[in-house]
Amino acid sequence: MLNHLRYYFLILLATCFGMTVILNAQTDLQKIKETLPKLLGATNQGTEFVIAFHPAWEEEGPNNKIKLYLSSGVATDVRITIPYFSNEPRYILRTKPNDIIAQDLLPSEAQPYTRGGGGNVNTLKPTQVWRGRGIIIEADEPIIVYGVTRYQYTSDGFLAIPTHALGKEYIVSSYRETANFNEQSLTPYVSIVGVYDSTEVSFSLGGNNGSIIIDADHNNKIYQSGQTLNATLNRGDDWLIATQSAYSDLGGSYVYANKPVSVISGNHCAYIPKDVGYCDFIIEQEYPMNAWGRKYHVTAIAGRKRSSVVRLFAKEANTRFYKDYNVDDTMQAFFVNTAAWGVENVAWLETRAAYDSNTGMVVTANKPIMAVQYNPGIEDDGVDSDPFQLMLIPEEQFLNDIIFNTPGIRGGFEFSQNYINIVYKSDSTGQIPDDIYLGDVSPTTGETNFKKLKDWSSSPGDRLYDPDYRYSPIKIFSKIVKLPYDAVWRIVSPTQKIMAYSYGFSWCDSYGEVTGAAIADLERPGTVVPIPYYELLCDGTTDTTQGKYPYVIDMPENNSPPSNLALIIFHKNSSVNYNFEIKNEDKNWIPGETNKVHWKAWVIDTSKDAVAFITFADRAGNDTTIMLQYSKGVGVDEPSDINGYSMSKIKPNIIKNNDVDLEYSIGKSGRTTINIISSNGIIVKELANEFMEAGNYRIKIPIENIPNGMYFIVLQSGAFKKVQKIIVQR
Numbered sequence: 001m002l003n004h005l006r007y008y009f010l011i012l013l014a015t016c017f018g019m020t021v022i023l024n025a026q027t028d029l030q031k032i033k034e035t036l037p038k039l040l041g042a043t044n045q046g047t048e049f050v051i052a053f054h055p056a057w058e059e060e061g062p063n064n065k066i067k068l069y070l071s072s073g074v075a076t077d078v079r080i081t082i083p084y085f086s087n088e089p090r091y092i093l094r095t096k097p098n099d100i101i102a103q104d105l106l107p108s109e110a111q112p113y114t115r116g117g118g119g120n121v122n123t124l125k126p127t128q129v130w131r132g133r134g135i136i137i138e139a140d141e142p143i144i145v146y147g148v149t150r151y152q153y154t155s156d157g158f159l160a161i162p163t164h165a166l167g168k169e170y171i172v173s174s175y176r177e178t179a180n181f182n183e184q185s186l187t188p189y190v191s192i193v194g195v196y197d198s199t200e201v202s203f204s205l206g207g208n209n210g211s212i213i214i215d216a217d218h219n220n221k222i223y224q225s226g227q228t229l230n231a232t233l234n235r236g237d238d239w240l241i242a243t244q245s246a247y248s249d250l251g252g253s254y255v256y257a258n259k260p261v262s263v264i265s266g267n268h269c270a271y272i273p274k275d276v277g278y279c280d281f282i283i284e285q286e287y288p289m290n291a292w293g294r295k296y297h298v299t300a301i302a303g304r305k306r307s308s309v310v311r312l313f314a315k316e317a318n319t320r321f322y323k324d325y326n327v328d329d330t331m332q333a334f335f336v337n338t339a340a341w342g343v344e345n346v347a348w349l350e351t352r353a354a355y356d357s358n359t360g361m362v363v364t365a366n367k368p369i370m371a372v373q374y375n376p377g378i379e380d381d382g383v384d385s386d387p388f389q390l391m392l393i394p395e396e397q398f399l400n401d402i403i404f405n406t407p408g409i410r411g412g413f414e415f416s417q418n419y420i421n422i423v424y425k426s427d428s429t430g431q432i433p434d435d436i437y438l439g440d441v442s443p444t445t446g447e448t449n450f451k452k453l454k455d456w457s458s459s460p461g462d463r464l465y466d467p468d469y470r471y472s473p474i475k476i477f478s479k480i481v482k483l484p485y486d487a488v489w490r491i492v493s494p495t496q497k498i499m500a501y502s503y504g505f506s507w508c509d510s511y512g513e514v515t516g517a518a519i520a521d522l523e524r525p526g527t528v529v530p531i532p533y534y535e536l537l538c539d540g541t542t543d544t545t546q547g548k549y550p551y552v553i554d555m556p557e558n559n560s561p562p563s564n565l566a567l568i569i570f571h572k573n574s575s576v577n578y579n580f581e582i583k584n585e586d587k588n589w590i591p592g593e594t595n596k597v598h599w600k601a602w603v604i605d606t607s608k609d610a611v612a613f614i615t616f617a618d619r620a621g622n623d624t625t626i627m628l629q630y631s632k633g634v635g636v637d638e639p640s641d642i643n644g645y646s647m648s649k650i651k652p653n654i655i656k657n658n659d660v661d662l663e664y665s666i667g668k669s670g671r672t673t674i675n676i677i678s679s680n681g682i683i684v685k686e687l688a689n690e691f692m693e694a695g696n697y698r699i700k701i702p703i704e705n706i707p708n709g710m711y712f713i714v715l716q717s718g719a720f721k722k723v724q725k726i727i728v729q730r
Contacts, residue, residue, distance in 0.1 A: 043399070043518050043621070045142040046162020047569060050262045052134050052191040052238045053110045053149055056281040057269040059117045061152025066110040068103045068137070069146040069405055070095055071488065076141035076573060082109060083132030083236035095143060098446035100405045100488045107151075110135060112240055119269055121185040124242060128216040129231050133238040134193040134262070140572050146513060147283075148407050153508045154269065154281040155415075156388045157407065163195050164566035164591035164619070165519035166260035167288020171313045171341055171348075172206070173372040174250035175282060175389065178271040181246040186269045186279055188250040190241040193262040194233030196590060201261060203241060204228045206252030206342045212245035225343055233261070247274075251311060252348040254341035259590060260288075265389075270374075272387040273309050273350075277379040280510060282389035287370065289315050290523045293394020296371035298353055299360045299421040299478035299501060300462050305381035307353040309374040312363060314348070316340050319367040321349070324465035360478055362466045368522070375503070375512060385505050388512035397518040398423075398497035401490070403441070404515035406504065408486035415504035415511065418483040422453065422491060423464070423499040428473045432460050435495055440487035448490045456481055491515070521592065521619040526563040529624045530554045530616040531710045531727060540578075540603035540610055540630025549583065551598040554618045555708050555729070563620035564595045571613040577604050578612035578628065592619050603630045624710065643667045644694065645720040647713075650701075654727045660701045662687075664715055664722075669693045672717040676706065676726075684711065692717070703728050 053066050070078055072095040079089035080103060091103055107114050112130035115123040137145055137160075148157030174188040192201055205211055205225050213223040223229055231239050243250060255263055266283035298310055312321055314337045326332035339347040353361035363371055371392040378385060408414025420438075427433045432454035439450035461479030469476055483489065491500050503512035534550030535543040542550045556562040570580035582589070583598035603610040610630040617623035644667025650660060666672055674687040684706055687699055701713075706728050715722045 044159055044161060044165070044516055045144050046164050047139050047142055047567060048163045049137040049145045049160045050134055050163055050193050050195045050236065051137070051147055051160050051285065052193045052240075052262070052264050053147065054189040054191060054240070054264070054266050054283060055111050055113055055115045055268060056149050056151055057117055057119060057154045057279070058107060058114060059152045059154065064107060064151045065104040066107060067148045067150055067407065068105065069100050069148065069407075070103065070143050071100045071403060071405065072139070072141055072143040073098060074141050074573065076139050076143065078137065078139045078143060081136040081138070081236075083134070083136070084130075098441050099443050100409055102409070112238055115268065119179065119184045119186050121181060121183055124185045124187055124244065126214040126216040126220065126244060127229070127241045129233065130238045130240055131234075132236045134236040136236055141569065144403065144516070146405070148511065149281060149283060150407060151281070155509050155511050156266070156280070156282045157511050157513050158264070158283055158285045158391075159514040159516070161262070161285050161287070161519060163260065163262070165288075165291070166195060166262055167290050167592070168257045168260055169289040170255040170263045170286050171289065171370060172250050172253040172255065172263070172265045172286060173284065173311055173313070173370070173389070174265040175267040175270040175272065175374065176249040176251070176274055177243055177245070177247055178275060178279065179246065181244070186267065186271070187242045188248065188267050189265065190250050190253065191264040192233070192239040192241070192255060193264070194235050194237040195261060196259045196588070197234045199233045199257055199259045199261060200230070201233055201239065201255065201257040202228050202230050204254040204341060205250070206254065206347060207243065207249035208247070208343050210245055211243050211248040211250070213241060214244050249344065252313065252341055252343060260592060270387050272374045272376050273380065276377050278377050278386065278508065280377070280386040280388065282374070282387055284372070284389045284391045287391060287519065289368070290521045291397065291519050292368035292370050293396040293522065294365050294368060295395040296363045296369070296392045297360065297395070297423045297464050297466070297476065297478065297499070298363060298371065298373055298392065299423065299464075300358045300480070301375050301503065302419045302480045302482065304358045304376070304383050304385065306355060306376065307357065307359055309376060310351055310353070310363070311372045311374070312349045312351065313370045314340060314365065315368040319365050319369060321369065322364045322467070324362050325467050325470050360462055360464050362464050362476070364467060375510060384507065386508060386510035388503060388510045390501060390503070390512040391514050393499050393514060393517040396522055397520065398499045399516055399518055400494060400497055401492050402498070402500055402516035403488065403490045404500070404502055404513070405488045406483060406486045406502070407511060409488065414486055415506045415509065417506070418486070418502070418504040420481045420483060420489070420515070421501045422479045422481065424477060424479065424493070425469075425496050426460055426475045426477055430460065430473065430475050432458070432479070433493070433495070436491070436493045436498065438481065438489065438491050440489055443488070450492070453479065518621065520621055521563050524561050524563040524620065526554070526556065526618060526620040527622065528555045528707060528709050529622040530565060530618050532614070532616055532624060532626055533727070536628060539606050540628065542600045542602070542628070544600055549598050550600055551596055552616045553596045562595045563618045564592050565589070565597060565616065566591045566619045567615065567617040568597060568599065569615040571615065575612040577608050577610035578602070579604055580612065580614065601628055606630070642720065645717065645722070647715045647722040647724065649724060650726060653725060654729050655701060655703055656730055658700060658702055658704060661698050662701055662713065663696070663698045665696045666692050666694050666717050667720070668718060670718045672715070674699070674713065674715050676701075677712045677714055678709065
């Protein structure tokens with residue numbers, strides 16, 4: 001049915017404006033929809049990223065680099081800008097379809113400053129805004145970005161969050177200062193990076209009762225736990241916050257901004273658990289509070305003898321945390337916080353699933369929470385491993401399709417061991433289902449060499465005691481797979497949403513990363529697709545006259561707040577002889593904050609055929625892709641009656657009740673169908689499907705059970721086919 005809708009959509013544009021069909025346009029539209037990620041506006045794939053890297057413990061080594069790994073389903077241009085050096089792109093790259101490309105950055109480029117090795121306290125700089133030291137990554141089509149600090153003996157990385165999924169509120173995870181601060185500082189860090197000019201940000205210090213921050217931007221004023229710092233950020237500014245006291249912490253600190261910001265936390269060289277050697281650099285990008293869920297699966301790390309350290313944070317005070325099956329008993333909450341942010345054991349908790357074994361756990365809560373996993377150092381259990389920080393993803397944000405890479409690809413500084421932990425639901429016999437696949441992506445063809453997960457090994461993995469499956473024959477498992485070589489990898493399951501965590505080790509070195517995640521705004525989970533309103537003139541231009549400037553709007557559902565727009569993508573590579581822009585007044589629109597944006601498209605050379613593809617997506621993952629067509633030398637007057645066939649045009653095409661009539665004529669007796677089809681290709685209402693005599697007809701358009709949105713009425717009788725667009729808006 002979806003292919004049919006794409007065809008109907010094409011014919012709509014061709015017939016409504018008297019244009020001929022441009023060759024391959026239908027195929028191009030299909031390819032665009034297939035290459036766009038599902039839940040486009042609600043995943044880690046996007047067209048813009050703003051990130052930063054902290055000063056890492058840096059032993060001298062020939063391969064010390066900060067690496068950006070970029071991937072996309074299509075070939076697209078990528079621009080990397082560091083405003084401190086220039087507002088023009090510093091690097092311009094082009095991705096390969098279904099492949100990974102890498103860009104190396106020098107430590108002096110990617111970090112606001114460097115500290116070398118040893119963690120000398122004199123190398124630590126106080127908290128301040130580093131103007132333009134953020135890294136801005138922009139692409140024409142959706143991409144995935146991983147950032148990895150890869151130094152001799154100190155490494156970690158993170159999955160970057162696109163700007164359309166960022167938020168205004170965060171709780172910081174970070175990790176504790178272990179040094180006594182006399183000669184050495186192994187500093188907790190937080191970067192708050194500006195995405196938009198004139199962003200007002202406050203940082204309320206949590207951590208522990210010994211935490212101190214010195215604010216260099218305000219005459220070295222000293223702040224303690226419970227106090228709030230403020231800063232104004234412009235696009236690309238990096239507010240790098242560091243504690244400056246022995247055994248201090250930044251965990252549990254609260255970030256609030258008047259516009260979305262990017263937040264990255266970590267530690268210069270963390271001992272995990274506290275005072276347990278050896279240390280390693282850790283870093284992760286924090287998830288905004290509107291993306292938090294109520295259930296997290298903590299998985300066992302390969303080869304360890306003791307469980308990972310886990311930090312747990314809550315969105316609200318008086319949140320009850322439960323482990324495994326204990327959610328059935330409200331008295332069994334193992335932690336109840338008394339503040340939404342603040343110091344350890346009051347607002348947040350550090351814990352482990354077990355202290356004498358390596359096991360996972362399921363953490364649930366009665367309100368939204370965040371869970372962060374930390375791999376311990378070598379001395380914790382004598383296993384050759386190093387610390388890393390790993391954001392955990394709530395069950396609400398799992399995916400059907402995940403693509404990721406190991407850091408050693410494309411000539412990278414490889415790790416000797418790479419693993420993937422896959423969280424999944426078993427079949428009814430407690431075994432791995434037949435339709436979970438894992439494979440590497442061919443760098444030459446872009447095809448994935450899939451193999452069933454159970455064929456990697458038949459063991460289902462480590463059991464996780466998820467309370468929702470306590471009495472079900474279906475169980476939840478975490479399966480550890482050791483990846484045999486560096487590659488781009490893909491995990492797919494068409495019937496269930498899964499999650500996977502990637503990590504690896506070398507001697508005195510490690511990394512841990514989320515492989516992929518939905519990052520939907522769970523506070524505003526809309527289901528209505530964004531609706532574009534536009535009219536085309538005979539020259540292929542969207543009409544901007546007499547108040548008809550085209551716009552797209554993300555509509556609310558049942559009077560609830562809309563999720564708001566996330567992305568507007570003009571598919572430049574697939575479009576031909578068309579240009580596109582956002583109206584000047586709307587160019588600074590903010591994803592997640594704005595629900596209406598004006599835009600326009602126009603033909604560059606009217607003596608040639610033209611086609612344009614544009615996608616509109618909201619923060620809940622709903623999207624609409626439209627195609628505009630222009631053909632030279634074709635008259636604009638379309639006969640309303642062709643051999644006795646016609647369908648009246650509904651004016652206005654916004655339908656608010658059931659009182660709208662559709663008139664049509666059948667030129668020759670035969671089977672006739674009339675359907676209302678959604679923008680996703682689904683028949684939502686069958687108006688007619690019967691043999692009809694030649695003649696004139698009139699029917700009502702019933703919309704009582706049709707949600708607000710954009711639809712197509714498709715009439716087909718014999719070889720005659722007619723399509724028109726309608727908007728249901730009550």
